[in-house]
Amino acid sequence: MSRIHQTAIIEQGATIGDRVSVGPFCHIGSEAVIGDDVELLSQVVVMGPTTLASGSKVYPNAVLGGDPQNTKHKGGYTTLVIGKNCVIREGVTMHRGTDGSRGITTIGDNCMFLAYSHVAHDCVIGDNVTFSNNVMIGGHVTIGNNVIIGGGAGIHQFVRVGHHAFIGGLAALASDLVPYGMAIGNHAYLHGLNIVGMKRSGMARPEIHNLRHAVRMLFDRTKPIKNRAEDVRLAFPDSPAVTDLVGFITTDTKRAYCTPPLDSAIEISDSDDNS
Template sequence: MAETMIHPTALVEDGAQLGAGVSVGPFCHIQSGAVIGDGSQLMSHVVVTGATRLGANAQVFPHAVLGCEPQNGKHTGGPTTLEIGTNCTIREGVTMHSGSDTSRGRTIVGDHCTFLAYAHVAHDCVVEDYVTFANNVMVGGHCEIGHRAILGGGSAVHQFTRIGHHAFVGGLAAVAGDVIPFGMVIGVHAHLGGLNIIGMKRSGMDRKEIHAVRHASRMLFDRTKPVQDRAKDVKLAYAESKAVADLIDFVTTDSKRAFCTPLIKSAKDTREDNGGEQ
């Protein structure tokens, strides 16, 4: 069994639980109640507060702060948690807050996630597996980030927003609406600029399913009917597609936010799309 290593300058409080093979570097502070999974490496100046559970084989870089109280005025100070899965990479200056006692009470991060420098996960968020946050990504409270989503550098996500699985958020985008699964959004405020085809291919998604989602998304947002009405038509048209079913489940689920939709094209843009024909 691998030996646990604690640097002499680190402070590990009584009541903290460290698994086998954990490495705690210089000037780290692990508070009572925190749980650090087997094989995790905390490099230096890392703070892990009580009621934070960090899964096995995490790499946590200098000055990351995990599990502090939520930045939520409704929080009354009750016990809440931050739960981080296995095999996560958490780079310099990343912050993740615990849940709030007037909401979910838990902030949840899945397995195999990557958080680049100075990214932030706010209170009561749910981040699923294989998600990537680039540098300086800011995600507000109560957000839900689906598996294999990628958030580009400097992007900001409004509280209560949902980012569907396999979605891509462009760098510096301000996202104030829900992003459909497989969607790619860009701009301030972000609009739906297509689908994350590259991410879909990288995940091993079947070519037939990719084509189905491409056609279904065009049908869904064609503006001849409200999205909810078009969702029924899309569901019937692509009844055999699991990926399209995910898309329809997402848009028909109650949400506190509107959807990110494509920009309305001008007549000039439409003519150009049609090869100059009117």
């Protein structure tokens, strides 16, 4: 049986799963779909065609499924889909897609959005992603699996962030960040690889070494990065991780790539790595 507080408003037409808990002063719109075992603590607003999958927990004052903050949106039918077992903390906002673009904002499974973070329209967020407090991402941003974003960081619209990447606190990222990349600074630059994240994911040591050498080759500035990508592919034909990295580079994008500063070499070292 679901537990609905007497002060909560659930509009007719909303779909509520089993064992759902809806706390005081929550407001669930008529087009919302709330999965099994979801917990809305209090004063949570779920607007429009928003799906919140099973096992997720939403804290007070979060607003999910608001209209996109985009003047090109004309009020058409768009959606927000949030995956399973997500934790959405106080004051988080997530907007639906726009009717002139993807039309859907998607959030993967097992994600954590800390207080006052924001997901804009038409974004694609992978699984196991962490937004620290006050992270802001613009529209059409794509974030891969297992990405961690530090507090107060901002990501420009249309930027792609590869899987297992790390973005430092207060960073302003306006360029695509390669898988396993680590970006810091304002504006953010490529500081190296997320070695800790690669180890945590179980990546074998030889693959870590392959990526280290591949990234040095990609960003050595002797050629444009997309030309260097083919050299890297040929140099590491048997490395799945490098093949994945090259695939990211050769995919069409609206943004430039996050690179090391002009006056410094890329740093790939890590204090925990004894290789």
